[in-house]
Amino acid sequence: MATKLVQIEDDLEIKQRLEVERIRLRKIAGLDQPTHFHRPVERAFTAEERSRVTILFGGFTWKHEDLIRAVFQGCGYRCEKLPVPDVAAFQIGKEYGNNGQCNPTYFTVGNLVQYLQFLEKEGIPRQQILDNYVFFTAGSCGPCRFGMYEAEYRFALQNAGFDGFRVLLFKDSDGIKAASGEPGLKFTIDFGFGMLNAMHMGDVLNDNIYQIRPFEVHKGETEKVFREAVDGLCDDLRSRKSFEIEERAPNWAKPKFKSNKILRNTFNVFGKWHEHMWGKDYLNALDTAANKINSIEVDRTRVKSMVKITGEFWAQITEGDGNFHMFDFLEREGAQVMVEPIATWVAYLMYQAKAHAKEKWPVNRPHRNPQWYELKKHLANDLGLRKRLMGIAVGEKMWNFFYNRTIKHLGGITHHLVPQTDLAEMAHPFYNQFARGGEGHLEVGKNVYYTVHRLCHMVLALKPFGCMPSSQSDGVQSAVVNKFKDMIFLPIETSGEGEVNAHSRVQMALGEAKVKAKSEFEQCLKSTGKSMDDIREYIAEHLELRRPFYHVPHREGIAGTAAQFILHVNDRMNSRSKILRRSRVSGVAVPDAA
Numbered sequence: 376m377a378t379k380l381v382q383i384e385d386d387l388e389i390k391q392r393l394e395v396e397r398i399r400l401r402k403i404a405g406l407d408q409p410t411h412f413h414r415p416v417e418r419a420f421t422a423e424e425r426s427r428v429t430i431l432f433g434g435f436t437w438k439h440e441d442l443i444r445a446v447f448q449g450c451g452y453r454c455e456k457l458p459v460p461d462v463a464a465f466q467i468g469k470e471y472g473n474n475g476q477c478n479p480t481y482f483t484v485g486n487l488v489q490y491l492q493f494l495e496k497e498g499i500p501r502q503q504i505l506d507n508y509v510f511f512t513a514g515s516c517g518p519c520r521f522g523m524y525e526a527e528y529r530f531a532l533q534n535a536g537f538d539g540f541r542v543l544l545f546k547d548s549d550g551i552k553a554a555s556g557e558p559g560l561k562f563t564i565d566f567g568f569g570m571l572n573a574m575h576m577g578d579v580l581n582d583n584i585y586q587i588r589p590f591e592v593h594k595g596e597t598e599k600v601f602r603e604a605v606d607g608l609c610d611d612l613r614s615r616k617s618f619e620i621e622e623r624a625p626n627w628a629k630p631k632f633k634s635n636k637i638l639r640n641t642f643n644v645f646g647k648w649h650e651h652m653w654g655k656d657y658l659n660a661l662d663t664a665a666n667k668i669n670s671i672e673v674d675r676t677r678v679k680s681m682v683k684i685t686g687e688f689w690a691q692i693t694e695g696d697g698n699f700h701m702f703d704f705l706e707r708e709g710a711q712v713m714v715e716p717i718a719t720w721v722a723y724l725m726y727q728a729k730a731h732a733k734e735k736w737p738v739n740r741p742h743r744n745p746q747w748y749e750l751k752k753h754l755a756n757d758l759g760l761r762k763r764l765m766g767i768a769v770g771e772k773m774w775n776f777f778y779n780r781t782i783k784h785l786g787g788i789t790h791h792l793v794p795q796t797d798l799a800e801m802a803h804p805f806y807n808q809f810a811r812g813g814e815g816h817l818e819v820g821k822n823v824y825y826t827v828h829r830l831c832h833m834v835l836a837l838k839p840f841g842c843m844p845s846s847q848s849d850g851v852q853s854a855v856v857n858k859f860k861d862m863i864f865l866p867i868e869t870s871g872e873g874e875v876n877a878h879s880r881v882q883m884a885l886g887e888a889k890v891k892a893k894s895e896f897e898q899c900l901k902s903t904g905k906s907m908d909d910i911r912e913y914i915a916e917h918l919e920l921r922r923p924f925y926h927v928p929h930r931e932g933i934a935g936t937a938a939q940f941i942l943h944v945n946d947r948m949n950s951r952s953k954i955l956r957r958s959r960v961s962g963v964a965v966p967d968a969a
């Protein structure tokens with residue numbers, strides 16, 4: 376029987392027909408009745424409460440957290456960071472949370488409940504805790520449990536007797552708002568730029584500390600100096616005076632800015648931007664921190680296996696029971712840890728937004744199937760996509776620019792962000808970049824990237840128990856490991872228990888990585904034709920080589936810091952010998968510095 380085709384005139388008609396069909400299907404499925412779930416309406420966090428309500432947050436490294444707290448305080452909020460989640464917090468999370476959650480959910484949810492219980496034990500009445508504290512966290516949607524965090528917090532808080540405790544959301548899609556929509560927490564320009572600086576500084580300092588501590592000559596010096604450096608940066612973030620054009624403008628212009636709001640706001644935006652990024656106070660604070668850190672004495676001839684950390688977002692950041700104190704353990708075992716910055720995750724989100732915009736454009740474009748002569752429509756389709764992509768591209772460029780700038784001002788030794796296109800391309804034969812959730816294709820992409828570029832001796836993926844996206848990656852990684860035969864890759868499932876077991880597995884894989892690092896170093900030393908004593912003697916005579924921010928140019932194909940370092944020292948020694956030979960021939964004296 377031939378079906379009669381119905382001619383549809385325009386998009387509006389499609390929408391109307393869709394709506395009619397949707398209503399029909401919802402009725403059949405019984406969904407035309409009011410849904411039983413309503414997002415809880417909670418008390419607003421209002422501007423008047425700011426002076427007495429403390430914002431709680433957590434989940435990063437202590438460097439990030441100190442800096443973030445300083446930004447909150449600088450913007451006039453009371454703020455406190457939660458302690459690093461421990462096993463007791465994990466157990467509380469299990470007790471009060473839903474069954475079947477992933478490990479970070481238990482740890483972070485339990486940590487909040489544990490802290491509130493601690494406040495209560497300290498003598499603060501429960502009602503006062505509900506009234507005078509709020510929790511600030513990230514929220515999202517998507518296939519992993521990250522989208523459930525907000526509900527999980529509420530559920531556990533309710534079960535623990537803190538019903539009505541307020542949870543504020545930072546959603547990647549919505550910016551900052553209280554779940555109730557009230558502006559107690561306001562996203563101002565000062566707050567935004569302050570947070571941008573805090574996140575970048577936190578990432579850079581975190582990377583630097585793991586590059587310096589394994590080589591420190593005086594035990595404990597790195598930790599102490601970094602604490603002081605972070606305190607100095609926090610002081611700047613906390614006490615820096617906000618730029619206001621009405622105060623900075625010359626007297627004759629002040630009335631103009633006072634009366635014209637648009638003019639005032641425009642100048643304030645650019646003035647604040649400049650102050651946060653190029654202001655004298657900020658740059659001085661960065662220089663002071665860098666000078667402090669550069670005073671640490673290091674010995675980069677120590678052979679360490681380089682271990683790249685990948686895995687789930689939280690598990691690869693936390694420095695406590697949540698990943699079995701893995702970074703401390705690795706350093707104790709003689710490894711150098713290469714950590715992952717949070718900035719990679721933000722870059723990933725922007726890259727994904729661009730890739731999705733391109734892929735979805737055929738359905739999202741304003742004009743579907745225009746005729747060949749409808750040039751205006753073709754142009755609108757084309758420009759619409761370009762405009763969208765350009766907006767994201769500008770965001771990506773700025774993100775990288777400010778990150779690299781922070782690196783430059785804090786010693787210049789931090790690893791730069793890996794281009795997202797490289798990660799997606801390297802992952803793609805194994806993991807589709809459009810498979811979203813958790814770290815998506817990043818775990819696979821990073822594993823391949825750091826192996827083929829020989830940037831590490833071993834990749835250690837920290838994967839929380841019960842994490843769906845990490846389990847997917849794990850399945851794929853067996854194909855990856857089969858393809859790259861010399862890859863040392865170890866996935867470790869982190870849970871509240873089993874620390875000894877996990878450490879022992881890491882120890883075994885690390886044994887192989889150590890052999891790799893040692894033989895690489897020996898080959899490099901052999902290639903120099905010098906003895907270690909000769910190299911050490913030269914280093915002892917040149918103080919700058921014992922400073923952490925001394926720049927050693929990267930050589931392709933060498934992963935170890937010590938191997939890179941002795942090759943560079945050898946170059947310096949050789950060029951010095953050449954100059955000396957020439958000076959002997961010409962009779963011109965050579966200054967001492969190489």
Ligand code: SF4
Nearest residue numbers: 477519520521813842
């Ligand atoms: S990525 Fe995994 S561990 Fe992290 S929130 Fe999602 S499901 Fe949980």
